Amino acid sequence: MSANTPMTITVTGAGGQIGYALLFRIASGAMLGIGTPVRLRLLEIPAGLNAAEGTALELQDCAFPTLASIDVTTDVSAGFEGTNIALLVGARPRGPGMERGDLLQANRAIFAPQGAAINAGAADDVKVLVVGNPANTNALIASAHAPDVPAERFTAMTRLDHNRALAQLAMTLRVPVSAISNVTVWGNHSATQAPDIAHGIVTDSRGVPQALPEALAGVLGGPGAVAEWLGGTFIPRVAKRGAEIIEVRGSSSAASAAAAAVDHMHDWVLGTGSSWTSVARVSDGSYGVEAGLISSFPVRSNNQAWEIEQGLEVSPAVRARIDRSVQELRDERDMVRSLGLVP
Numbered sequence: 431m432s433a434n435t436p437m438t439i440t441v442t443g444a445g446g447q448i449g450y451a452l453l454f455r456i457a458s459g460a461m462l463g464i465g466t467p468v469r470l471r472l473l474e475i476p477a478g479l480n481a482a483e484g485t486a487l488e489l490q491d492c493a494f495p496t497l498a499s500i501d502v503t504t505d506v507s508a509g510f511e512g513t514n515i516a517l518l519v520g521a522r523p524r525g526p527g528m529e530r531g532d533l534l535q536a537n538r539a540i541f542a543p544q545g546a547a548i549n550a551g552a553a554d555d556v557k558v559l560v561v562g563n564p565a566n567t568n569a570l571i572a573s574a575h576a577p578d579v580p581a582e583r584f585t586a587m588t589r590l591d592h593n594r595a596l597a598q599l600a601m602t603l604r605v606p607v608s609a610i611s612n613v614t615v616w617g618n619h620s621a622t623q624a625p626d627i628a629h630g631i632v633t634d635s636r637g638v639p640q641a642l643p644e645a646l647a648g649v650l651g652g653p654g655a656v657a658e659w660l661g662g663t664f665i666p667r668v669a670k671r672g673a674e675i676i677e678v679r680g681s682s683s684a685a686s687a688a689a690a691a692v693d694h695m696h697d698w699v700l701g702t703g704s705s706w707t708s709v710a711r712v713s714d715g716s717y718g719v720e721a722g723l724i725s726s727f728p729v730r731s732n733n734q735a736w737e738i739e740q741g742l743e744v745s746p747a748v749r750a751r752i753d754r755s756v757q758e759l760r761d762e763r764d765m766v767r768s769l770g771l772v773p
């Protein structure tokens with residue numbers, strides 16, 4: 431990509447709540463930079479068409495210099511024709527009391543045709559981010575229907591979990607979010623995920639694990655304080671934040687999900703810089719995660735490709751959580767396999 435070459439970006443579920451938070455940020459240049467014009471393609475089903483068309487009118491009214499064109503369609507093939515970036519947001523969101531497994535059934539008809547349309551018509555460099563839940567397994571379904579697109583180009587979003595982990599750490603350590611790096615979320619974008627702070631660093635070069643005892647003093651004390659805080663507060667808070675938002679807000683996270691999607695694609699296209707981030711991408715067997723599953727790893731983007739950070743030591747506690755989350759991914763894969771959606 432060179433500056434000034436327009437990029438075609440398809441957003442599915444454009445009439446929904448994430449779509450409404452996401453499209454204006456993409457159009458303003460927050461995702462690819464203000465030097466890259468964007469052509470937006472808004473893909474909806476008939477029930478969401480009016481909302482998407484209304485959003486398109488508002489996008490026009492923003493007069494963003496970066497916005498080259500907007501098309502709204504319900505035609506899946508037209509939606510992905512020539513697309514460079516596909517953001518698969520459209521899906522039924524989880525309501526109170528629902529688990530992600532409940533959504534596999536509801537969303538299975540969406541991701542197979544979309545994968546096939548990407549295979550047939552998208553640009554050669556297409557990059558896909560699945561946001562719609564259950565995101566990892568939906569990405570697996572879409573990828574299975576796009577045999578000509580490298581599997582590494584189908585990713586699922588765990589950047590929101592990653593950002594949640596950074597924010598919780600920053601509040602606890604009383605430092606800016608920008609001061610913390612090298613935190614990882616492993617596994618599934620679900621309550622089984624494995625947030626891992628073992629390699630985290632604070633700008634002053636202290637490790638996050640070394641900085642925590644002082645920050646926790648007065649709240650928790652003694653030699654087990656950090657482990658107690660991780661297991662009793664930090665991990666459940668990050669892993670169950672989606673459910674907390676649903677309970678407090680009455681509907682699932684939208685603006686924070688949109689912000690995470692912007693971060694994910696920004697870093698994929700423009701590079702990660704000095705820290706790694708978390709992305710669910712196809713496993714090559716690294717860290718004992720079954721090859722072929724789409725699982726979250728610590729990754730850096732080099733030359734517009736997500737590379738898994740190698741050689742990190744994984745503690746027994748994190749290992750156990752990763753194994754549980756990967757087992758959940760296997761179970762989801764087996765469920766969609768039994769429906770004939772993946773080989």
Ligand SMILES: NC(=O)c1ccc[n+]([C@@H]2O[C@H](COP(=O)([O-])OP(=O)(O)OC[C@H]3O[C@@H](n4cnc5c(N)ncnc54)[C@H](O)[C@@H]3O)[C@@H](O)[C@H]2O)c1
Binds near residue numbers: 563
């Ligand atoms: N990965 C994450 O971190 C994360 C975070 C938040 C939400 N989510 C998920 O994102 C998805 C969207 O959430 P939302 O709050 O915007 O939901 P929403 O109900 O507000 O919007 C979904 C939109 O998708 C549309 N849609 C449904 N099927 C479609 C299809 N086949 N093609 C195109 N559009 C289609 C609907 O008409 C609707 O407008 C949900 O699955 C939600 O669980 C994921």
Ligand SMILES: O=C(O)C[C@H](O)C(=O)O
Binds near residue numbers: 590
């Ligand atoms: O948890 C959900 O269902 C919504 C979303 O995946 C989230 O993490 O906020």
